[in-house]
Amino acid sequence: MDELLKEAFAGRRRAIARLISLLEDDEPSAREALARLYLRAGQARIVGVTGPPGSGKSTLILQMAREYRRHGLTVGIIAVDPTSPFSGGALLGDRIRMQALSADPGVFLRSMASRGSLGGLARAVSKVVWALDACGYRRILVETVGTGQAEVDIARLAHTTVVIQVPGLGDDIQALKAGILEIADIVVVNKADLPGAERALSVLRTMLSLSSCPSSGWQPPLLETVAITSEGVSGLIGAVERHMAYLSQSGRLRAREQMRVLGELEEILREELFRRARARWGEARYCQIVQRLMAHQLDPYTAVEELLKDEA
C-alpha cells in the first residue's frame, strides 16, 4: 500500500487507477489508504454537474475540462452511471464523448457505476474524490444523471453544483423537482441553439426567482451554452470560479465544510455503532425480536429499548 500511495502521489496514473479500484471495492487495505488520502486532500475544488439524459452533460464536461486545462489546472472527472438492479452490471458510456481528453496527462477520467446502493454512492464517490484530490487534481468534476436523492447527496460533497437543462422539455420542466433546482448554484440551458431555448430560459428564470433565498447572498445565474461548439463554456467556468470565490470570502465554505464533515462523521459512526451492536446481540436474538414484531407481540420502540437495555 505504501508503494502504491507513493506512486499515486507522484502522479503515476496506473497507481491512481489501482487505488481508486481498491477504494471503490471497499477493500480492507483501502482503510489505511483513506487515512493518508484524507490528510493530503483539501486542495481540490469539486464541481457537481447534473442533468437529465440527453442534456449534453458529457460534452459540456469535456469543454469545461478543456477550458480548465487552458488555464493550467489539472482536472479529475468522475462519471457516474446507474447499475442495473437486475443484472448488477452497468453500461458506462460517458467516455464516448470525452475520449479526446485521454491524450492529456493533466486529465484523469474515471467511470463509476452506482452499484445499487444509492446512499452509499455519495460515500463511494467521496472516497474517489479524496484520492484524486490527494493525487494533485485541482478541479474535480462529478457527473451524475440527476434523477433523485443520490444527486442531492452528491451535491453536498461538491463545492459548486451545476444543473443542466435542455430546451424541448416544455412543461416537463415544471416536473423537475424543485429539489434539483434548490441544489443548483448555477443553472445552465445547454443546446441553447435549439428551438424552445427561450421558453426554457423563461420558465427556469421564473422558477429560480420563486425559489431564491435572499439571505444566502448567492443568486444562481442562469446561463446558456452550446456544448458542441463550446459556446458559453468560458462564461460557465467564470461563474463556477466566482461561486467558489464567494464561498471562501463569505465564510460559507467553512460552514459547508463543517456540515459536510459532520454529516460524514455521523453517517460512518452510525453504521459502525450499529454494526458492532448487532454483532454483540447476535443473529439469533435479533431474529427472535423480528419474529415477535411480525406477530405483533412487540412494538418496534419497545424492541429497541430491550436491545439497548443490554448495552447499558
Next chain:
Amino acid sequence: MTRKPYRILIAKPGLDGHDRGAKVIAKALRDGGFEVIYTGLRQTPEMIVEAALQEDVQAIGLSILSGAHMTLVPRIMELLRQQGLGDVLVFVGGIIPDEDIPMLLELGVRGVFGPGTPTDRVVAFIRQELAAQESQWTSC
C-alpha cells in the same frame, strides 16, 4: 453478489463505420453483470490503452470490422505491456479471417469471436477466463 463486478472496456480501434456489433456485446455483458466502459468508434490504440489504464479494467474487448486487426492488435498489445497492463485479458471480435486467428492468439489475445457468435457464449467465455485468472492469483 459475492464479488465486485468485473470491469471491461469495449473499444473499436481503427476506422470502422458502425458499432452495432460492439453495442450488442456491450449490452450482453451489462446484462451478464459486468461494468462495461464503452468508448465508441474510431479509437486509436493509445486512446484505448489510456482508457484501460484509467479505468483499471480486467479485460478489453476489441471490435474490428475493417480488416486492420493485424496492425492494430499487435500495437495495442505492445502498448498494454509498456504500461504495465500485460495482465489485462484481451478478446477480439468482428471480421477476422480464420487464418489470422492463430497469430492473434500468439500475440496474447485470449479469444477471437466471429460474427454470429452467440453473445451468451462470449459472455460466458470472458467470465470463465477472468475467474480462472483470479483464482490463479488468490492461490498464491
